[in-house]
Amino acid sequence: xxxxxxxxxxxxxxxxxxxxxxxxxxxxxxxxxxxxxxxxxxxxxxxxxxxxxxxxxxxxxxxxxxxxxxxxxxxxxxxxxxxxxxxxxxxxxxxxxxxxxxxxxxxxxxxxxxxxxxxxxxxxxxxxxxxxxxxxxxxxxxxxxxxxxxxxxxxxxxxxxxxxxxxxxxxxxxxxxxxxxxxxxxxxxxxxxxxxxxxxxxxxxxxxxxxxxxxxxxxxxxxxxxxxxxxxxxxxxxxxxxxxxxxxxxxxxxxxxxxxxxxxxxxx
Numbered sequence: 001x002x003x004x005x006x007x008x009x010x011x012x013x014x015x016x017x018x019x020x021x022x023x024x025x026x027x028x029x030x031x032x033x034x035x036x037x038x039x040x041x042x043x044x045x046x047x048x049x050x051x052x053x054x055x056x057x058x059x060x061x062x063x064x065x066x067x068x069x070x071x072x073x074x075x076x077x078x079x080x081x082x083x084x085x086x087x088x089x090x091x092x093x094x095x096x097x098x099x100x101x102x103x104x105x106x107x108x109x110x111x112x113x114x115x116x117x118x119x120x121x122x123x124x125x126x127x128x129x130x131x132x133x134x135x136x137x138x139x140x141x142x143x144x145x146x147x148x149x150x151x152x153x154x155x156x157x158x159x160x161x162x163x164x165x166x167x168x169x170x171x172x173x174x175x176x177x178x179x180x181x182x183x184x185x186x187x188x189x190x191x192x193x194x195x196x197x198x199x200x201x202x203x204x205x206x207x208x209x210x211x212x213x214x215x216x217x218x219x220x221x222x223x224x225x226x227x228x229x230x231x232x233x234x235x236x237x238x239x240x241x242x243x244x245x246x247x248x249x250x251x252x253x254x255x256x257x258x259x260x261x262x263x264x265x266x267x268x
Contacts, residue, residue, distance in 0.1 A: 001042065009034055028053060035060075051090075054078055062086055067093070069109065091129065107132075110148065133158075146172075154180040161187070178203075197222075203239075210243075217241065219256070236261050 001022040009015055011031040018038040026046045028034040033052040035041065038060070045064040048071040054060060057078040064085050067074055071090040075081060080099045091111040094100060098118040102125050107113055110129030114120065117136040124143040130150050133139065137156035144160065151174060152158055158181060177196040178184050184197070185204040192211040197203055198218040205224040210216070214231040217224070222239035229245035235252055238260040245267045251258050 001040075048074065052076070054081070057081075110146075149174040150176050150179070152178045152181055152184075155184075156182040158184050160185070160189075214248075215250075233263070240264070 107127040110127035200220040217236040232248035234250040
């Protein structure tokens with residue numbers, strides 16, 4: 001591959017359509033879309049300072065490096081992206097993209113990040129911002145620390161392991177957790193949420209702890225097993241909920257078919 005070392009690129013579309021290049025310690029400064037329509041690039045310890053750096057790109061590896069706050073909407077409509085040991089301080093990264101690997105990545109402003117993406121692997125990632133992972137599908141998450149509301153809204157085929165939200169030891173805290181999602185499994189998590197896990201199709205919850213969680217599981221098909229108490233459960237669509245205690249069970253027969261719901265508790 002051709003080498004480009006310690007260079008500064010300026011102006012709009014500075015390296016438009018670049019192919020088969022190895023950039024090391026380079027800075028993509030002012031100017032939109034510096035690597036639009038690029039392919040087969042290796043980026044090592046590079047800095048992106050302005051918006052839309054990688055649109056319609058493919059086969060991109062970024063090892064080390066930094067996206068500054070103005071490098072917003074960074075990776076859209078792209079495929080086969082590998083980001084390792086990267087700091088991203090810009091919002092709206094990754095949209096309508098696929099085959100994404102994120103490892104040891106820090107998103108200080110993760111608002112509207114990973115929207116409408118597919119085939120995503122996340123390992124040891126920190127993200128702070130709302131609507132993380134919305135409308136995406138086929139996500140494997142291993143070690144996510146997430147501080148934000150409305151995460152994984154309307155996602156499909158989501159598997160989360162060894163992950164934390166806001167705090168350690170698998171604590172998920174935020175309103176409207178995983179609404180409109182499909183095929184969600186949560187194991188050994190601690191959940192604190194208002195209206196958690198509603199409108200979810202095929203929700204599996206095993207050995208989780210619920211803290212101050214109310215109006216949960218509305219219109220969801222569920223398989224929930226917990227020894228902890230739940231503040232309130234409202235109108236689950238179908239399935240089984242087994243809990244140590246549920247303070248309030250709200251079932252409106254005009255809205256859901258109660259015969260499709262089984263709720264088992266040690267104490268109500």
